[in-house]
Amino acid sequence: MGDIRKLRAAWIADIFDEVSGIITDTEEMYAQAKKHGVFWQPLTCYKKPFPPFHVLKPILSISTNTFYAGTAFHIPIFFHFISYLEKIKANILISNTPGVMGLMAMAAAKILDLPWVDIYHTDMDSYAKKLSKGIIFGNPLVEPVLNVAGLFYLKQYQKQADLIFVRTKEFWDLKIKKGHPAHKLRYYPAGVNIDTFNPRWANRKIWNSYGIKEDRFIVLYVGRITRVKDILFLLEYFRQKNPQDCELVLVGSGPEKDSYEKEYGQQKNIHFLGIKRGQELQKIYASADLYVLPSPTETLGKTVLEALASGIPVVVSDKGGPKDYVRDKFNGRLFSAGNYHHFCEVMDETLRQRELLKTMGQNARPSVLEHTDEKLFLNFAQNIAALVK
Numbered sequence: 001m002g003d004i005r006k007l008r009a010a011w012i013a014d015i016f017d018e019v020s021g022i023i024t025d026t027e028e029m030y031a032q033a034k035k036h037g038v039f040w041q042p043l044t045c046y047k048k049p050f051p052p053f054h055v056l057k058p059i060l061s062i063s064t065n066t067f068y069a070g071t072a073f074h075i076p077i078f079f080h081f082i083s084y085l086e087k088i089k090a091n092i093l094i095s096n097t098p099g100v101m102g103l104m105a106m107a108a109a110k111i112l113d114l115p116w117v118d119i120y121h122t123d124m125d126s127y128a129k130k131l132s133k134g135i136i137f138g139n140p141l142v143e144p145v146l147n148v149a150g151l152f153y154l155k156q157y158q159k160q161a162d163l164i165f166v167r168t169k170e171f172w173d174l175k176i177k178k179g180h181p182a183h184k185l186r187y188y189p190a191g192v193n194i195d196t197f198n199p200r201w202a203n204r205k206i207w208n209s210y211g212i213k214e215d216r217f218i219v220l221y222v223g224r225i226t227r228v229k230d231i232l233f234l235l236e237y238f239r240q241k242n243p244q245d246c247e248l249v250l251v252g253s254g255p256e257k258d259s260y261e262k263e264y265g266q267q268k269n270i271h272f273l274g275i276k277r278g279q280e281l282q283k284i285y286a287s288a289d290l291y292v293l294p295s296p297t298e299t300l301g302k303t304v305l306e307a308l309a310s311g312i313p314v315v316v317s318d319k320g321g322p323k324d325y326v327r328d329k330f331n332g333r334l335f336s337a338g339n340y341h342h343f344c345e346v347m348d349e350t351l352r353q354r355e356l357l358k359t360m361g362q363n364a365r366p367s368v369l370e371h372t373d374e375k376l377f378l379n380f381a382q383n384i385a386a387l388v389k
Contacts, residue, residue, distance in 0.1 A: 002385025008039045008089050009384065012105045013096035015046045015053070016064065016071040020224060021302045022096055022121060027052065028193060032377035041088055044101060045076040056080055071255065073100045082108055090114065091388050096121065098157055106160050115387035118161040119188060120171060121300065155179070162387050165380065167300045168321040186383050190321065191376030192305035192368060199311035199365060201279070201286035210249070210273060217246045217351070220288035220312070222281070222303045225254035225272075230294035230317075233343050235264045241344065242269060243351050251276050251284060285310035290350065290357065296337035298322055308332075308368045313360035315350060325371065329356065331363040 011029065013022055026042050030052045033040030042053040049055055056076035064071045081104050085093070093109050093116045095102040102118070109116035155178055158164050164180060165188035166172045175185055204214040212218070221234060231250075238248045248270045261272045276284060285291075291307035292315045298304075301322030307314050308331060316322040319337035326332040335346040350357065 002382060002388060004036065004038050004378070004381040004385045006091070006388055007381060007385050008091045009033070009041070009094055009381075010085055010088065010090040010092070010105075011040060011042045011094045011096060012101050013042065013044050013053075014073065014099040014101045015044050015050060016073075021300050024302055025300075026096065028191070028373045029377055029380070032374055033381070035374075036377070036381075038381060039088075041090070043081075043084065045074040047074065054084065056084065075100050076104075078104060078107070082111065085112060085114075092117070092384055094384065095119065095161075098154055102157070106157065109160075115162045115384070116160070117163040117165060117384055117387070118158050119165045119167075120158070120175070121167060163383065165383075168324055170320065170324075186380075188380055189371065189376065190300050190302050190305050190325070191371055191373035192302070192309045193373050194309050194365075194369060196282060197285060197306045197309035198282070199286050201282040201310070203283050204287055206280075206283050206287050207247075210271060212247050212249070212271060217243075217290075218288040219246055219248050219290045219292055220251070220284065220307070221249070221292055222251040222285070222306070223254075223293070225250065225252055225257035225260060227256055228295070228297055230296060230338070231256070231260065233294040233340055234292055235260060235270065236340070237344055237347055238270050239264060239267055241348070243347075246351060247271060249273060249284070249288070251281065282310070285312060288312050289361075290315065292347075293317075293322060294343060296320060301325075305368050305371060308364040311361055311365045313357055313364055315346060325368060327367070329360070331360050331367045333360075 011026060013026060030040055030042055044053045045056040045058050047058065058074035059077050060075045061072040064073060085108055091114060093105045093114055095105040095116065095118045105116060158180065163186050164175060164184055165186045166175055167188055167190065172185060172187060176182060207214045207218065223229060225231060234248060246269060251273050253275050257272065264270050265272055285307055291312045293301055293304055294317060296317045296319045298320040301316065301320065304314050304316055304322040305325060308325065314326060314332035316326055316332065316334060317337035318334045323334060326334060328334045333346050333350050336342040
C-alpha cells in the first residue's frame with residue numbers, strides 16, 4: 001500500500017448520458033478525495049460542462065444508436081488530452097471505461113510513462129447480447145462474431161493495465177478464467193454514503209406531490225431506463241398482475257424511457273418521475289417500501305446499496321454484483337436472472353408477506369454499514385498509490 005497524499009490522479013471516463021452508476025461513482029470518489037486532501041481530477045469529453053469533470057471539447061461524435069438511442073462517443077483532440085494531463089501533472093491514470101477515453105488513457109500512459117489502471121464495470125458479453133439490434137448487430141450470424149471480437153478487444157486492452165479493479169467476486173473469477181494474472185487484480189466493491197442515504201429522510205407525504213396516495217405500497221426503481229436492465233419485467237408485472245394497493249415508481253432517464261412511458265405511463269399504478277437528485281432522491285428512497293432491480297448485467301448495482309442504506313428491502317437477480325449484498329429473506333429477495341416467471345413468483349410472494357418485508361427492512365441498513373464509500377476510496381487510493389514512483 002502506498003501514501004495517498006502523493007497521488008495526482010486523473011480519473012477518466014466516457015459519458016453517454018447523465019444518469020449512470022459511473023457518474024455517481026465519480027462524484028463520490030471525487031468528494032472523498034477532497035475530504036482526504038488527495039488531488040483527483042475527473043476527465044471526459046462531452047457536449048457540455050459536467051462538474052466535477054474537466055470536459056474536453058469533442059472534434060467528433062459517433063452515434064451509438066445501435067446500442068443506446070440518442071447517445072454518442074465523443075472524441076477529443078488527443079494532443080489536448082495529453083496537454084491537460086501534463087498541465088495538472090498527473091502521475092497516475094485511472095480508466096473508468098473501455099471506450100474512446102479509455103483508449104486515450106492507455107495511449108497517454110505509454111507516451112507519458114505513467115502507471116495506468118482500469119476498472120471493469122460492465123458485463124460486456126451480456127450487454128452486447130441485450131443491446132444489439134439492427135441489420136448488422138442484430139443478425140444472429142453476425143452477433144456471435146462481434147461478441148467474440150469485443151471480448152478479445154477488452155482482454156487485449158486490459159492486458160496493458162498495471163492493475164485491473166473488479167467490482168464483484170463473480171467478475172474476479174471471470175478475469176482469472178479469461179487468463180488475467182491474479183497479481184494484477186484488485187477487488188473494488190461497491191460503497192455507499194450512509195449519511196446521505198438514510199432512513200431519517202423518510203416522509204410519506206412526498207408521494208402526494210407526485211399524485212400518489214401516501215398510504216399506497218411503493219415499489220421503486222432508480223437508474224437508467226433501458227431494456228438491458230430488464231425494466232420490462234417490472235412494467236409487465238404491474239400491467240398484468242396489477243398488485244393490490246401497490247404503485248410502481250421509476251426514477252431516471254435513458255434510451256427507452258420515452259417509448260416505455262408512452263406504452264405504460266397510462267397505467268394508473270405506474271409512474272415515471274424522470275431524473276431526481278439530492279435531498280429529493282434521498283427522500284424518495286427512504287419513503288419507498290421495496291426496491292427492485294431486475295437487471296442481470298450489473299457488476300455493481302450501486303442503487304441497491306443506496307436503497308439498503310435507506311432502510312428499504314430489495315429484490316435483485318441472482319447474477320451480477322447486487323447479489324453479493326443481498327441475503328435471501330434477510331434483507332431482500334433473489335430471483336433467477338432473466339426468468340420472468342420466477343420474477344413474478346418472487347414478487348407475488350414478497351408483496352404478500354408484509355411482516356417479512358418489515359423485518360427485511362429493519363435488517364437492510366445494518367447489512368451495508370461496512371460498505372461505506374470512505375472505506376472504498378481509501379482502499380482504492382492506497383492500491384494505486386503503490387504504483388506511483
